[in-house]
Amino acid sequence: MTRWLDDDEQRAWRGYLHMQARLTARLNRQLQDDSGLSLADFAVLVELSEVAGGRTRVLALAEKLEWEKSRLSHQLNRMRARGLIDRQECPNDRRGAFVALTPQGRTTIEAAAPRHVETVREYLFDRLTPELVAALTDITDRVAARLAEDED
Amino acid sequence: MTRWLDDDEQRAWRGYLHMQARLTARLNRQLQDDSGLSLADFAVLVELSEVAGGRTRVLALAEKLEWEKSRLSHQLNRMRARGLIDRQECPNDRRGAFVALTPQGRTTIEAAAPRHVETVREYLFDRLTPELVAALTDITDRVAARLAEDED
C-alpha cells in the first residue's frame, strides 16, 4: 500500500538531494578556502556579531541557532581553541557562561561575510527568477510548518 | 561593493537553510528509529539493490552516488561491520573489489524503503502543490547546472 513517488516527485526529490549535497559542499569549501571557516563556524559568528557587545549566554545562542546545546558546546570548544570566541563566567547564574566574540573572531567574520554572500548569490540567486525565489520561500515555509507540528 | 541579499532573498535563504537542516535531521531520525539505518546507509543500499545481482565494483558505486571514493570506503567499512554488505575479490583486476548486498542488507532495504518514502511524502510532497513540485525541480536543475560548470 505504499504510495511511491510519481515521476515528477522522483525528479524533484532526486534533484533536491543532489543540489543540497553539492551546494553545501561547495559553500563549505569556499568558506574554508577563503576564510578558514566552516558553515557551522560562520553561523555562530553571524549570530554573535548581531548581538550587543558580541556576547550572549550559551543557551540564548543555542536557541537563536536552533541547535542542541550539546552541539553548540562542542562547536564552541573548537572555536575557542582557534581563538574565534571566548568564554566568560556569569556572576548572576553560576551554572551558566557567556560566549563572546574575540577581536579576531570579529575580524574574521567581517572579512568572510561578503565573499560568502557573493558565493550564495553566484550559485543560487543569480540563477533564479523572482518567481522561483518566491516559490522557494513558499516551499520552505510549508515544510517548516509541517516540521513544527512535531515539536509539541 | 558587496551585493547583499535583499529581503526576499534573505527570507528564501534562511528558509532554505532552516528547512534543509530540520528535514535532514527528521529523515535521519525516522530511518534510524524504524530501520536502524542512516541516510547514507540508505543511499548505498538503494543503489546496490538496483544493480543486477546486488553487486558492483566500488568505483562504479561511487560514481552512481557521486561520492568520493574515500567517503564510500569508510561507509562500506561501517556497513560491512553491520552485515549489510559484503566485499568480494575481483579476479580480473586485482586492485579492485566488488561490493555485494547481503541477504540481510536486502531484507533491510526492502523493509525500510516504504516507510522512508512515506515520510518524505508526509513532510514534503503532501504539503506541495504540483506547481511547487515543478518549481522545486526547476530550482534544483538550475543550481545543479551552475554547480556542474565547476567540474571542468
Add this chain to the structure above:
DNA sequence: TCAACATAGATGACGCGTCAACTATTCCGG
C-alpha cells in the same frame, strides 16, 4: 623489458552532529 605513470581502493586524522550520561547550580514546595 622496465621505469613512469595511472587507477582502485584503504587508511588516519580531524571537524561535525547526535545521543546518553554527567556535574553543578538554582528553584520551589512543604
Add this chain to the structure above:
DNA sequence: CCGGAATAGTTGACGCGTCATCTATGTTGA
C-alpha cells in the same frame, strides 16, 4: 530551611565527510 526537580552546560562515544597520504596493481611507451 531542606530535599527534590528543573536548568545550564559539559563530556564521551560513535557515525558521517573531507583531505592527504599510502599500497597494490595495471598500463604504456621508449
